[in-house]
Amino acid sequence: MTASSEHIQELIAGYVLGNLEPEEAEELEQLIAQKPELNNEVEHVKASLGLMAYVPQPVSPPSRVQSAILNEFQEFHASQEPKTLTRPISWRWSWVLASAAAALAFGFGLDNYRLRSQDESVIAMLQQPNTRLFALRGTGSTVRASGGVVMDLDKQDAVLAVQNLPALSGTQTYHLWAVVEGEKVAFSRFKTTEGKAVEKIPLPPELYNSVISSLVVTAEPIAESPSPVGPEVLVSVL
Amino acid sequence: MNPDEPGQKQTTPTDRQLFQDLKAGQTSALNALYERYAPIVYGLALQILKDAQEAEDVTQDIFISLCKDEHDPTRGSLGSYVTTLTRSGSIDKMRARGGKLKLLEHWGQIMPLDTGPSSLMEQVSFEERSERVREALGQIPEDQRQALELVYFGGFSQVEIAQQYKVPLGTVKSWLRLGLVKLRQQLQSSLGNNGSI
Incomplete structure (x- = not known):
């Protein structure tokens, strides 16, 4: 990877993070205009950041949460029934x-x-x-x-x-x-x-x-x- | 273990199948989706909010919206959809507390996986996915990783991190950017593909 591509990677990361300075944002825009394939890299970096969501350990919620959801679900479908059945x-x-x-x-x-x-x-x-x-x-x-x-x-x-x-x-x-x-x-x-x-x-x-x-x-x-x-x-x- | 593995359709319904059954009013489908995703949703909300009651509220809201919304999230990835909703819902709760959320709010709009269920990461189980992301994060230099986690899970602004670590704001910006670049590289490397996550 050349120094230039590292710089582009950082600009993309900054863009995804939302911490680019105005002149940096302008530079990235120009780069993307020259190389539209960079849009794919933007998406990959976004996806990488989004995967942070999978870091916390899963924790089972208390059973009352499921009960409340089930109640709401059943009430919702009961109220929808006339629309779907007739x-x-x-x-x-x-x-x-x-x-x-x-x-x-x-x-x-x-x-x-x-x-x-x-x-x-x-x-x-x-x-x-x-x-x-x-x-x-x-x-x-x-x-x-x-x-x-x-x-x-x-x-x-x-x-x-x-x-x-x-x-x-x-x-x-x-x-x-x-x-x-x-x-x-x-x-x-x-x-x-x-x-x-x-x-x-x-x-x-x-x-x-x-x-x-x-x-x-x-x-x-x-x-x-x-x-x-x-x-x-x-x-x-x- | 993997809900989207074609070869396991007969024994494990896919997210799409479950979602269709859910829309048809089948309680069993709701229960299956809940078993599959509630611990992820609740765990993430708990990590961000540090408040069990608020995390319960977020979890409940997300599943109820899944039941009622016309939008079909399985056109993309249900895992991405619910984690995005979780972060958005948690951010809303934090905003209600008056916290500083500029960066976190920005990130809250980012889908974890915009590439849909065909992407490699969607083809592995949650446990495996989670493990790979933790491993990738573990390869990032400590200050960069902590900066990312403080912003992502703690709702800290860059300025607050700079004050806490007694470093210039530019250093924090750099940590975050470099950390994200490395995270992307590590994930790409751990998946052994040519760029698609």
Whole structure:
């Protein structure tokens, strides 16, 4: 290494350290302009300094740190769940689908929406051999509510469409549950606009191989309800 | 032992795999990343801050930001990402105490390894990486090494070091520069490559 290259190394080190005098900074700038490959050396020296981070001995933090992080993580993902599990789809498409479900299976609830023959995707879904249809009917004070769920068990997708549901207070959320062997399994949550909701929802993995006997919609007091505690507002009819 | 070694994928998930699982909400991925990096993060924060509670806070903040941020640090190196965050977080804490942080603050913005997971240093385990850096640092003349450590881990300014050692400011600047040049040379030598770290 020549004296000149040592000088350049020191200038680069000074640059990385942030302790160059103005005239030194100018000199380095000129050198880099003449030899752009010096930029690589700057990066290597930066990396070398950064490796100082690995000098201290690793120390395990107290267990409370991990507990606090886990709690935050779980709360964060619970709050994100509606965004990741449900995807709004167009009203036109979905109401057609809900209508098709009702018209083909039950003629119930959504018959004020006409099936549009050009909507081949809906027809295709309904023609699948492994499609299941559930009509939903209101109960008690929500007797005017109605809706339907179409499930494509091969594609593990479903569409939910409901109407005439009452508006909920701030923290309340509608939850859809699948009844499997008498137990209610979380399926999805949804919000309504003017009493209506239409959502395309992926089938939860725990329902892939389950025999769903019926569906129930409840109004839960909090979004994170792991099991239904709120009143049933819609139940599927046979 | 090495999380990024392709041949060990079946038994040891890579940082990228764990990060993707973390984003999918898998608690097991968070636990694995925590086991892998929390001691490094906490150890570094403790070294800089000398305060267990503040080091705990930094550690917690970093892992929570890993959980929530949209940014994908595994496009580079997760180890680099978390150590950079650790230094930045620790510097913030020190700034809150009113310490002098000019040089340390500047260094806080430097990524430990900007060259990504393909670089040689990312292909060795943390223990090995740590050992090589300590060895390299051990080869540096005492005054230069101490100057680097005082600035990096102690938050001392160059002026404060000059006063402590009763030497001109220019001498301290020179110690730091020469120390860094030697550190770079030693690391290059210990890795046996032609320049890439």
